[in-house]
Amino acid sequence: xxxxxxxxxxxxxxxxxxxxxxxxxxxxxxxxxxxxxxxxxxxxxxxxxxxxxxxxxxxxxxxxxxxxxxxxxxxxxxxxxxxxxxx
Amino acid sequence: xxxxxxxxxxxxxxxxxxxxxxxxxxxxxxxxxxxxxxxxxxxxxxxxxxxxxxxxxxxxxxxxxxxxxxxxxxxxxxxxxxxxxxxxxxxxxxxxxxxxxxxxxxxxxxxxxxxxxxxxxxxxxxxxxxxxxxxxxxxxxxxxxxxxxxxxxxxxxxxxxxxxxxxxxxxxxxxxxxxxxxxxxxxxxxxxxxxxxxxxxxxxxxxxxxxxxxxxxxxxxxxxxxxxxxxxxxxxxxxxxxxxxxxxxxxxxxxxxxxxxxxxxxxxxxxxxxxxxxxxxxxxxxxxxxxxxxxxxxxxxxxxxxxxxxxxxxxxxxxxxxxxxxxxxxxxxxxxxxxxxxxxxxxxxxxxxxxxxxxxxxxxxxxxxxxxxxxxxxxxxxxxxxxxxxxxxxxxxxxxxxxxxxxxxxxxxxxxxxx
Numbered sequence: 001x002x003x004x005x006x007x008x009x010x011x012x013x014x015x016x017x018x019x020x021x022x023x024x025x026x027x028x029x030x031x032x033x034x035x036x037x038x039x040x041x042x043x044x045x046x047x048x049x050x051x052x053x054x055x056x057x058x059x060x061x062x063x064x065x066x067x068x069x070x071x072x073x074x075x076x077x078x079x080x081x082x083x084x085x086x087x
Numbered sequence: 088x089x090x091x092x093x094x095x096x097x098x099x100x101x102x103x104x105x106x107x108x109x110x111x112x113x114x115x116x117x118x119x120x121x122x123x124x125x126x127x128x129x130x131x132x133x134x135x136x137x138x139x140x141x142x143x144x145x146x147x148x149x150x151x152x153x154x155x156x157x158x159x160x161x162x163x164x165x166x167x168x169x170x171x172x173x174x175x176x177x178x179x180x181x182x183x184x185x186x187x188x189x190x191x192x193x194x195x196x197x198x199x200x201x202x203x204x205x206x207x208x209x210x211x212x213x214x215x216x217x218x219x220x221x222x223x224x225x226x227x228x229x230x231x232x233x234x235x236x237x238x239x240x241x242x243x244x245x246x247x248x249x250x251x252x253x254x255x256x257x258x259x260x261x262x263x264x265x266x267x268x269x270x271x272x273x274x275x276x277x278x279x280x281x282x283x284x285x286x287x288x289x290x291x292x293x294x295x296x297x298x299x300x301x302x303x304x305x306x307x308x309x310x311x312x313x314x315x316x317x318x319x320x321x322x323x324x325x326x327x328x329x330x331x332x333x334x335x336x337x338x339x340x341x342x343x344x345x346x347x348x349x350x351x352x353x354x355x356x357x358x359x360x361x362x363x364x365x366x367x368x369x370x371x372x373x374x375x376x377x378x379x380x381x382x383x384x385x386x387x388x389x390x391x392x393x394x395x396x397x398x399x400x401x402x403x404x405x406x407x408x409x410x411x412x413x414x415x416x417x418x419x420x421x422x423x424x425x426x427x428x429x430x431x432x433x434x435x436x437x438x439x440x441x442x443x444x445x446x447x448x449x450x451x452x453x454x455x456x457x458x459x460x461x462x463x464x465x466x467x468x469x470x471x472x473x474x475x476x477x478x479x480x481x482x483x484x485x486x487x488x489x490x491x492x493x494x495x496x497x498x499x500x501x502x503x504x505x506x
Contacts, residue, residue, distance in 0.1 A: 018388075018389075019388065019389035019504050034489075037489050038489075040501050041432050042339035042341055043330065043340070044334065044339060045330025045331070045334070045342060045343055045344055045390065046330070046331070050390070052389075054389075070344070070390050070392050071391075071393055072393070073391065073393060
């Protein structure tokens with residue numbers, strides 16, 4: 001287990017957070033069927049860094065993007081997204 | 088020809104100090120080309136190589152393993168073997184495998200210690216019992232054994248389960264498959280390796296694939312840490328690392344790697360007779376032949392290749408197991424382990440062709456690959472030999488995600504982290 005630095009709450013236990021999907025698999029509503037299915041159903045799944053959408057589900061419930069290494073679990077960047085990021 | 092394992096050769100050895108035994112498989116140098124290369128020396132890859140040689144007569148085959156054979160998920164599971172799925176594509180596939188399991192030790196001349204002790208799913212409420220009855224009906228319609236049990240019948244098989252109404256998860260009944268059970272995981276890898284090697288398959292360990300040799304839209308071989316090896320057909324069979332290896336060929340898969348953990352307690356006298364699972368909870372309990380209680384639960388539901396899991400996930404599985412069988416609370420945990428699972432986007436595997444000529448894929452086993460080993464090897468060998476899927480793996484194509492023909496037993500949708 002490790003800590004994730006929530007942009008709103010500071011460092012909190014990872015168990016408070018849930019993983020959603022990678023940023024490149026967020027489906028654009030305007031995309032054509034092939035592009036949408038490709039985003040929905042395929043992943044790069046690298047043995048290295050990827051940009052992932054996480055949520056502080058058992059905390060402030062805000063969404064964020066983590067740049068996280070999938071072998072070492074090192075988090076190199078946390079970026080707030082959604083309406084909270086603009087506040 | 089190798090000395091067959093038998094009581095007779097053991098007896099013969101008694102007179103010569105057991106000096107006649109040879110290594111179970113050779114350690115060959117890779118040749119420059121083969122008819123078929125299988126990437127991954129796990130249970131599925133070794134089984135596919137064995138059936139390629141035995142069923143299809145294709146013996147010019149190499150199995151490339153980056154580490155040592157059987158060091159991946161075939162050595163990191165909870166050894167359960169069953170075919171009790173509701174969807175026909177799944178239960179027909181796993182039932183074909185279960186039939187192979189029942190004769191596997193004889194077929195391989197290697198004791199895989201298959202023990203058909205029965206596997207039961209417990210039901211904790213009306214909804215569970217309806218689902219279990221539906222599943223049992225679906226199985227029996229295809230000739231697969233399934234029997235609904237009352238709490239009284241369960242008590243005779245597993246007297247240590249908490250069958251009282253005050254239990255945290257009261258038990259209303261169960262669905263048991265008597266022909267299901269457990270097997271010795273390492274022996275499965277070693278048995279297939281020995282039998283495949285005897286038929287001429289080259290098992291090449293410490294040989295990591297670092298890239299593919301490409302000619303237009305055709306894969307003609309692989310680059311490895313032990314040089315370039317060419318092949319007419321190349322099969323990926325690397326379980327949790329499918330995304331990484333397919334990525335070397337420029338493919339994106341409907342797969343995300345996650346950590347799955349399991350644990351075993353100290354050895355005790357027989358206290359769990361069958362394999363216990365639950366329709367509502369996600370925890371499985373069985374007792375190994377050495378006496379340890381083997382338990383597992385959910386995957387850590389975020390992507391990782393680290394092979395180390397969070398203690399909280401183990402804690403959750405143990406809490407569920409103890410609530411169902413309180414006597415387990417007195418046992419000490421002896422060992423835990425983790426593996427990288429290839430979580431597919433509908434919970435079902437992928438075995439078949441890819442958009443790239445000469446490249447085949449066997450992946451997406453989620454946390455259910457061990458039981459599939461013989462069926463996966465058999466159908467993958469058929470696909471690699473003929474270039475077309477066997478009727479049993481035809482539904483498990485890579486294209487099904489784009490055409491909407493997913494096989495989603497738990498109806499979760501394209502979210503492997505919620506499965």
